Amino acid sequence: MMWLEEFRRLSAVFLATLLCFALQSSHTELLVSAADPTEVNAVAGSNVTLAVPFSGAPDTSVIWFMEDVSVVIWIINSPTPANIAENRKDVLKIEPNGSLTFVNVPLGYSSNYTVEMTKSGLEKSLATFTLKVFEIIKNVTLSSPKFAKEGADRFTLTYSMLQGVVERQMWFVNGTEINTNSHYMVEKQSLVILRPNRRDAGQYTVSLTNPFGSVTTHMNVAVLYGPDDPKLEARPAQPFYESGDSLSVSCQAEGFPPPTAKWAFGGQTLSESHGRVLNLTNVQTSQGGNYTCTLLNDETKEERHRSIILKVYERPSGSPMCSVQSVNNVTLQYHCRWAGGTPEAQLSFPAPSNTSGGAGNFSLTVTATDDLNGKTVTCQAYHPLEQNKCNITASSPVKFLPAVKTTVDADNKIAVTIHCVSEATPQAVVSWSKGSEAVTNGTSYQISTDTTQLKILDYNVTNFRLQNYTCVCSNAMGSQKREVQLRGPSISDFSVLPNQEGTIVRLTWEVPPTSVVTGFDIQMKGPDLLTDNSNGTQTRSGSNKFRTIQHHPGSARSVDIVNLDPKSTYRFRVIPKALMTEGEPSDVRRLGPGEGLSGPAIAGIAAGIPCSLLFLLLLGGFIYLCVYCHKNKSRQTRYPVSRAVEKAITIQPDTIPPHNLLTGGLKSLPDYNRLQQTPSDRSVALPSFVPPAPVRVATTV
Structure with missing residues (x-):
């Protein structure tokens, strides 16, 4: 059976051959085609053939064109060698069937090739090829300036390689492919970023491919930007701070590289502050003011400034003080003062005037009226750290009792000082008169600066009954009048107080308010005080008459008598004196056991x-x-009594x-x-x- 199948196949070939010869004899046509794909990729240094089988005519003329230039001419089966350009004989080789072979093809032979075959009497036949010669891509690197700067015109990334022919390049940023648009532009061997910004920072990748392999290379790109406008913030955030507080001020802004900070206060650079946080401890009022932060990008040399105002306050000292003064005894000037503090406290008197006020020290003048007499007026004091107030009441002078003081001057003359003070707000002004005549400063009279004292010089105590003085205390709210009749030396309320053993006694006395006294004689009647003899025994003698035992100045009001005999009886009295003039003695006081x-x-x-x-x-x-x-x-009739009771x-x-x-x-x-x-x-x-x-x-x- 096998020989039968082989016979059938040979019969078919034979019949086909006979058919071809029959057709050629009847109609001849030249046919050329590409045995391989028309696009041929070759690695540089390799051998490659552009195969072109043909049919239809023997001894055909062959011409190869590289683009539009003929590089090889030959007649097929001709013993004559092909006509090849001298500079291409090492590379180009014509094959017996007319195909073109490249020996160790170099990169420069990448091109479009066309083969044209002709036969006399027949039409030309063409075939076209595209030859691409590649090298394997090796050692690709990316390069660019050190940094991209935000806002610059363009930033370019370029790749380079040791060898290779790239058929296709692709760019990526953070894994996302980049295509040419308004922000990116892909060029040969480079990527251009137009007007880069901070969002362009990241990892850039280039992928290079050809038919014989691919290479991917990465590069991180940093974009310089900033500093942005600084943001200043004080912590703890408060509208103001109290003296002694501690706080910090931060100056933050975006930028690459991170910007450095410098601080200035009041126009002066703070040399020790270079961080973006300024720490202030135990602040004082002198540290309140304008703080400026300057941020600098050391790479771009860009600067930004921002300021913040810190308020440091200090409480006023103590409490507000209120007072009122009389102006020409017609108007009242209310005064309020709260010393110290930063800022100064705001002061006002809402009751008399709710529209005016002042800082630290404020006065308000109003007309004195009866409604203001005894009325409490309040000063409202406001400070950011504290609110306070003080009260003042204007009042007319009240009744008073003059005081008299007697001294002896250097000329051994009596000087009498009359002191008239009446409680009043504002302080009362005192006017003086003697009889119906006003008293003024002169050789005989001296009036103190505050008018409350009248000093009578070279006072004659013998004429005291004729010397009547009047003092009038007055302010804008009213007045009080008091007449002063000076008296001669006198004593009131004399008393004695012995100790438990009876050996010491204290004498005390008072002087009438208007009495003129320069001294006192202390007198005693009875045994003399005990004294010690040389042999240690005590002796005493006595007298039935009063005798002076001590002298004391006019300011004295008590005296101690010692070395008394508790078994003896003593009598004491005090004699007031105005220089040599003696007044009436005090009452006599007895001390000691009874005498029957x-x-x-x-x-x-x-x-x-x-x-x-x-x-x-x-x-x-x-x-x-x-x-x-x-x-x-009881003898009257009574009710009967029961027998039990009887x-x-x-x-x-x-x-x-x-x-x-x-x-x-x-x-x-x-x-x-x-x-x-x-x-x-x-x-x-x-x-x-x-x-x-x-x-x-x-x-x-």
């Missing part, structure tokens, strides 16, 4: 005894009368003891305690009679 009853004391005792006896007699008669009346009342009552006979006569013929009073009566005769027990104790009457002088 005086005549008046004895007379008093004698008169008191009969009176006491008469009083006792009258008291006894009154008691007897009461008992008698009560007894008569048995319980034991009646005792009345026994009345005989009366004893008192000295002087008077009978003694009955003893009512011994009287026994039934319960029906009395409601309560009678009081017991106890004779009074003898009374001793004495008078101490």
Whole structure:
């Protein structure tokens, strides 16, 4: 069976051959075609053939064109060598069938090739090829300027390679493919970024491919930008800070590389502050003001500035102070002051005027009226750290008591100072007069700066009864008047106070307010004070007359007397003096044991005894009368008493003891305690009679 199949196949070939010869003999046509694909890729240095089988005519003329230039001419089966361009003989080789072979094809032979075959009497036949010669891509690198700058015209990334022919290049940024548009432009071997910005920073990738391989290369691109406008922020964020607080001020802005900061205060650079955070501790009011932050990009040399105003306040010292003054005794000037503080406190008097005010020190002048007398006016003080207030009340002068002070000048003359002060707000102004004449400064009178004191020079104490002075205290709200009649030296309220042992006594006294006194003589009557002899024994002597034992100035109001004999009796008095003029002595005060009853004391005792006896007699008669009346009342008719009660009552006979006569013929009073009566005769027990104790009457002088 196999030989039968082989016979059939050979028969078919033979028939086909016969058919071809038959057709050629009847019609001849030259046909050329590409044995391989018309696009041929070859690696540089390799051999490649553009195969072109043909049919239809023998001894055909073959011409190969590289683009439009003929590079090979030959007649197939001709013994004559092919006509090949001299510069291409090492590369080009014509095959017997007319195909073109490239030996160690160089890169420069990439082109379009056309083969043209002709036969006399027949039409030309053409076949076209495209030959691309490639090198394997190796050692691809990307390059660019160091940084891209935001806002620049363009930024270019370029790739280079050691060898290779690129058929296709693709660019990516952060994994996203880049196509040519308004922002990117892909050129041969480069990528151009138009007007780059900070968002263009990232990883850029180029991918190069050809039919024989691909290479991918990456590069990170940084974009310089900024600094942006700084943002200043104080922490803790407060509208103001108190002296002693601590805070920080940050200056932040976007930029690459991160910008550096410099600080300035009041136009002066703070040399020690280079960070973007400025720390301020224990701030003082002098540190309040305008702080400026300057941010600098060291690469782009761009700067940005921003300022912030910090307010540092300090509380005013103490509390606000209110006062009121009188202007020409017609108007009132209310004054409010709150010292210190930053800023100064705002002050106002809402009641008199709600439209005006001032800072730190404020005055308001109003007309004095009766409505303002005794009315409290408030000053409202406002400071950002504290609110406070103070009150002031304008009042007319009140009644007052003048004070007199007496001194002795260098010429040993008396100078009398009269002091007139009346409580008033504002302070009262004092005017002086003697009789009906006004007193002014001169040789005889001196008025103090505040007018409250009148000093009378070379005062004559002997004419004191004729010297009457008047002081008038007045302000815008009213006045008070007081007449002063100076008195001669005198003393009031003299007293003595001994110690427990009786060896020391303190004498105290007072002086009338208008008395003129320059000194005091302390006088004593009685034994002399104890003194020590050389042998250690104490001696004393005595006198029945007052004698001066001490001298004291006019300012003295007490004195101690020591070394007294507690067994002796002393008498003391004080004599006021105006230089050599003596006033009336004080009362006499006695100290020590009694000296027996005086005549008046004895007379008093004698008169008191009969009176006491008469009083006792009258008291006894009154008691007897009461008992008698009560007894008569008990004899009246009574309601019957039950037998049980009668048995319980034991009646005792009345026994009345005989009366004893008192000295002087008077009978003694009955003893009512011994009287026994039934319960029906009395409601309560009678009081017991106890004779009074003898009374001793004495008078101490």
